[in-house]
Amino acid sequence: MITVRYFAGAREAAGRATEQLDGPTSVAALRGALAAAHPGLITVLPRCALLVAGARTTADDAPVPDGVTVDVLPPFAGG
DSSP states (O other): EEEEEHHHHHHHHHHHHHHHEEOOOOOHHHHHHHHHHHHGGGGTTOEEEEETTTTEEEEOOOOTTOEEEEEEEOOOOOO
């Protein structure tokens, strides 16, 4: 299982703060599954950073191993 945690606008778009998904998978497959499960994420997800086990992951073919936590972080405003 993969734990997905949503923050800020991603949490609002997904309608939840966290969920569990079957794993392992890849970053591209995970993005596709999240968008399919939560249509509100379709516009937000492309701008979000994904942290897989605490490390920012940008490559679509990067693995998302079973048992990790993935944080979905939209860009934050302010400063």
